[in-house]
Amino acid sequence: MAPWGERLAGVRGVLLDISGVLYDSGAGGGTAIAGSVEAVARLKGSRLKVRFCTNESQKSRAELVGQLRRLGFDISEGEVTAPAPAACQILKERGLRPYLLIHDGVRSEFDQIDTSNPNCVVIADAGESFSYQNMNNAFQVLMELENPVLMSLGKGRYYKETSGLMLDVGPYMKALEYACGIKAEVVGKPSPEFFKSALQAIGVEAHQLLSM
Amino acid sequence: MAPWGERLAGVRGVLLDISGVLYDSGAGGGTAIAGSVEAVARLKGSRLKVRFCTNESQKSRAELVGQLRRLGFDISEGEVTAPAPAACQILKERGLRPYLLIHDGVRSEFDQIDTSNPNCVVIADAGESFSYQNMNNAFQVLMELENPVLMSLGKGRYYKETSGLMLDVGPYMKALEYACGIKAEVVGKPSPEFFKSALQAIGVEAHQLLSM
Numbered sequence: 001m002a003p004w005g006e007r008l009a010g011v012r013g014v015l016l017d018i019s020g021v022l023y024d025s026g027a028g029g030g031t032a033i034a035g036s037v038e039a040v041a042r043l044k045g046s047r048l049k050v051r052f053c054t055n056e057s058q059k060s061r062a063e064l065v066g067q068l069r070r071l072g073f074d075i076s077e078g079e080v081t082a083p084a085p086a087a088c089q090i091l092k093e094r095g096l097r098p099y100l101l102i103h104d105g106v107r108s109e110f111d112q113i114d115t116s117n118p119n120c121v122v123i124a125d126a127g128e129s130f131s132y133q134n135m136n137n138a139f140q141v142l143m144e145l146e147n148p149v150l151m152s153l154g155k156g157r158y159y160k161e162t163s164g165l166m167l168d169v170g171p172y173m174k175a176l177e178y179a180c181g182i183k184a185e186v187v188g189k190p191s192p193e194f195f196k197s198a199l200q201a202i203g204v205e206a207h208q209l210l211s212m
Numbered sequence: 213m214a215p216w217g218e219r220l221a222g223v224r225g226v227l228l229d230i231s232g233v234l235y236d237s238g239a240g241g242g243t244a245i246a247g248s249v250e251a252v253a254r255l256k257g258s259r260l261k262v263r264f265c266t267n268e269s270q271k272s273r274a275e276l277v278g279q280l281r282r283l284g285f286d287i288s289e290g291e292v293t294a295p296a297p298a299a300c301q302i303l304k305e306r307g308l309r310p311y312l313l314i315h316d317g318v319r320s321e322f323d324q325i326d327t328s329n330p331n332c333v334v335i336a337d338a339g340e341s342f343s344y345q346n347m348n349n350a351f352q353v354l355m356e357l358e359n360p361v362l363m364s365l366g367k368g369r370y371y372k373e374t375s376g377l378m379l380d381v382g383p384y385m386k387a388l389e390y391a392c393g394i395k396a397e398v399v400g401k402p403s404p405e406f407f408k409s410a411l412q413a414i415g416v417e418a419h420q421l422l423s424m
Contacts (some may be wrong), residue, residue, distance in 0.1 A: 130344040136379050139370070143377055157391050158351070165355055167348050171391040175383035179369050 013049035013204030015211040026162045029067050037072040049202035053081045055154040055188045057124035058103040081198035083153035083188035084109035098122040099141045101134055124153035125169045142180045150176055154188035225261035225416030227423040238374050241279045249284040261414035265293045267400045269336035269365040270315040293410035295365035295400035296321035310334040311353045313346055332361035337381045354392045362388055366400040
């Protein structure tokens with residue numbers, strides 16, 4: 001691998017993940033990862049454009065940013081690219097009214113979205129809300145549509161909490177795909193459109209980017 | 213297609229499905245499909261060997277047979293090939309101790325099975341028991357095993373109840389497969405081993421069989 005000086009030569013912007021990079025989530029708001037508060041401050045004081053790009057979909061941006069600010073990070077809502085607002089934009093553009101199979105913590109992001117008489121399903125890391133009943137509701141909505149649209153906020157397999165490994169949204173996306181014989185549209189990493197929207201927000205091209 | 217006389221010439225045995233063929237399940241024990249009680253009686257009075265082969269895995273054979281007998285069918289437990297007892301035989305042969313993600317109605321079939329310190333997972337059409345917590349328990353068991361074994365009783369996508377379409381075991385099997393990066397072993401139809409065990413029970417070869 002090329003030395004840092006060389007690798008950074010053409011770099012104009014930095015995308016920073018949040019969970020596992022800036023902080024570890026957990027009870028009581030989680031803990032900042034050593035050195036990360038200072039690293040963010042230095043990056044924002046440099047000539048580099050900084051954008052926070054996360055697949056967090058159990059919390060609204062407001063809640064996430066509040067948590068990070070309490071840990072000492074210099075971060076505001078407008079600097080965060082997250083799947084829920086990205087999904088809202090797509091829903092509006094395409095006139096889609098979702099059945100929401102999501103965590104209550106992120107529901108406020110969808111406040112402006114019409115969810116009456118649903119013509120698509122949006123699933124996110126819903127945790128305990130992944131009940132049989134809720135999954136079956138989502139399934140029934142999809143089966144009644146001529147062109148079923150399933151939008152998944154990320155497709156992670158699992159993540160780690162202090163209590164152990166936890167199923168993420170991906171397995172439940174696969175379950176609905178198999179049940180309905182369809183393919184989900186993934187909003188969030190690793191979707192190229194999602195990265196592009198983060199880049200557009202800071203006016204940086206992909207080849208000018210450092211992502212971590 | 214050849215006429216019936218010709219098709220039946222070499223036939224020595226008949227495999228009969230149960231749900232949707234003999235009866236429609238539903239509230240109050242379901243209803244016999246018109247003509248099916250008499251058809252079973254005639255088949256059993258003929259020279260043909262008869263075996264009932266079902267993927268039913270929400271009920272024990274005892275409960276299923278009791279229900280069918282109340283509807284007028286001449287059927288006994290020993291005439292039924294079902295996934296739960298087939299799975300029990302495999303578990304015993306291979307020294308496997310399952311974490312059971314199953315419906316309470318079929319739990320009695322596993323009475324003789326050691327479930328302490330599990331070294332595999334068995335999932336079946338568990339209905340409401342497909343909670344996030346239970347799915348996560350099954351996932352955690354699999355992730356702690358060096359050679360994770362996931363046994364699925366059938367792999368149906370969904371079935372119909374009077375209240376609407378219901379998710380079957382298949383989508384949940386797919387969820388765990390994706391989460392753990394493994395492939396499930398399916399016990400029940402359409403697994404060839406399952407059909408073979410039904411044929412062995414009546415001493416009939418595959419080419420001598422009529423299945424419906």
